[in-house]
Amino acid sequence: MAGSTIERPAATTTAPPAAPRRPGLGLGADGTGSPLGLVLKIVALGLLAAVAVWGALPLIRTENWIGLAILVAVTLFAFYVYLSPRQIPLKYLLPGTIFLIVFQILPVIYTISTAFTNFSDGHRGDKDAAIAAIEGASVQQIEGSTPYVLTIATSGDASSGDIVFLLADPATDDLFVGTADGLRDLTASGVEQDPDGKITAADTYTVLEIDEIAARQDDITTFSVPTDDGAIVSQGVSQAFEGAPLRTYDSGCDCITDETTGTVWTADDENGSFVDEEGNALAQGWQVGVGFRNFGKALTDETIRGSFLRIVLWNFAFAIGTVAITFGLGLLVAIALNNPLLKRKSIYRSLIILPYAMPAVAMYLVWREMFNTDFGLINRMLGIEFNWFGNTASSMIAILLVQLWLGYNYMFLVITGALQSIPADLTEAAGVDGARPFYAFRTITFPLLLVALAPLLIASFAFNFNNFSAIYLVSGGAPFSPDNPAAGGTDILITYTYRLAFGGSGADYGFAAAISCFSS
Incomplete structure (x- = not known):
């Protein structure tokens, strides 16, 4: 219409989207609280x-x-x-x-x-600790000195405070406190004693319980209260006496001298020991670096080298043999029970799986007793008195038989699953083409099985290479040679390392660590 104006809708403006909130402490990514x-x-x-x-x-x-x-x-x-x-x-x-x-x-x-140190029994701490141990072990009670009733305490926290000796003289009922600075009187106020005179509580001191004493045994063993004639040392956890060391250290000559015999042991810093003129070393030494000596010992010492190489060979034979025999028997049983014409397969499979359901440790112990010479089930069934662990060959056979019993059922399980996953059309087509069953299995079924089971076989080898329980619980590494009793005829590297580190003949952690480096 003339003269009229067309009204346009007001333009709407949209506000820019709000910037997302940065998530902070306790906030989610959308900025909401949680x-x-x-x-x-x-x-x-x-x-x-x-x-x-x-x-x-x-x-x-x-x-x-x-x-x-x-x-x-x-x-x-x-x-x-x-x-x-x-x-x-x-x-x-x-x-x-x-x-x-x-x-x-x-x-x-x-x-x-x-592995690059001499860390072992007698060579655990530093030189100062070795000197303190030598002098402390040679302390003898001074004639006529007072035997004290001892209470071990600390001045402060039980786990970190300085060790102090709370001492009671049973003859005079006098009380003393011994610190690293010396002996001084202890006032009776704030002190509690049991009927035997032992101090059970004292102001400003923390009396240690048995477990706390055990936790700080090293500190207590090296602690002494200096006196004019010697030092007060502990004798157990309830008694102490004043004594003087018969063997003392002289920093001038860096040596230990026996006051009664005059024998002198000079420090050998290369080997971490005090050695006399004849080359005899004191039992207590200190930890030092020895370079590649432990590795060279395993390869150059004739006695150790022979045992070590034999252990390495048996270790590989044990791991490979265990995988081979368990896989072989598991494969045969799986093929037999995979036959569609076989009835009651579920019962047979359940019976085969039973050993696998048992705890392995218990089964190892049961089998060890079954091989017992005098009353073992195997000898009784065969009517013999054969010592299975008396020679290396029979001991190896016994261990492999145990591994076969415990391992083939697991292989049977996984092989059965793999067989059922292979299409039957492949073998049927091979049969139509005239292939014999064994040829079809060898060229079709078995390669497909290996593709599926190769990771399992590799993992089984790795596990058995360090299967400590199979050796330690069945044969214990036996038999042992007189020339090297630390190395058993059926030891593998891990059991040999364990015996070196924790054996009853003394712990040699440095050499055991070197052997473990070879096994890894």
Whole structure:
């Protein structure tokens, strides 16, 4: 219409989208609050801080500043990761990485470093500790000195405080406190004693319980209260006496001298021992680095080298043989029970699986007694009195028979599953083409089985290569040769390493660590 104006709808303007809120502490990615998540995060980080403080206390007490710095750095990094809104992948990767380092990488590094030392019985601590142990072991009670009733305590925390001796003289009822600075009187006020005179409580001192004494046994053993005539040392946990060492250390000659015989043992820093003129060393020494000596010992010492090479060969034979015989028997039984014409297959399969359902440790112990020479079931059934673990060959056969009994049923299970997954059309087509059953199995079924079971066979070999229980619980490594009783005829590397480190003849951790490096 003339003169009229057309009204247009007002333009609508849309506000720009609000920027997404950055997730913060206790907030989700959409900016919404999560009180439960916040509480769980606070609790988890509180536990982490508590564990860090608990781990820091012994590091401070032993002045392990490197370890303390690592602990602080890891703790701070964990707090940064879980308080930061950005480090999402690290929140999931960090726990697994820490556990990998603590339980895998650090033990490997420690084992390798130990292999380059003489760490063993008599060579555990440093030189100062060795001197203190030698002098302490030679302390004899001074004639006419007072036997004290002893109470072991600390001046402060039970786990980290300085050791003190609370002493009671049974003849005079006098009370004393002995510290590293000397002996002084203890006032009776605030002191409680039992009917035998033993101090059970004292002001400003923490009386140690039996478990606390055991935890600080090394500190107590090396502790003494200096006196004018010698030192007061503990005799057990309830008695103490004043004595003087018969063997003393002289820093001028770096030697130990026996006051009664005049024998002198000079420090040999290369081997970590005090040695006399004839080359005889004192039992107590200290830990030093020996380079590749432990590795060379395994390869150059004629007695050890022969046993070591035999153990290595048997280790491979045991692992390969176990996999071969269990796979072979498991394959035969699986093929037999996979026959569609066979009835009651479920019953047969259940009976075969029964040994696998039993605890392996219990089965090893049962089989060991079945091979017993005098009353073992096997000898009684055969009507013989044969010592199965008396020679190496029969002991190896016995171990492999046990492994066959315990392992073939597992192979039977997995092979049965693999056989049922192979299409029957393949073998039927081969039969139509005129292939004999064995040829069809060898060219079609068996290769397909190996494709499916190859990872299992490799894993089984790796497991049996370090199968400690099979050797230790059945034969114990027997028989043992007189020229090297630490190496048994059926030992594998892991049982040989265990015997070197924890055997009754003395622990040689450095050499055991070197052997474990070979086995890994």
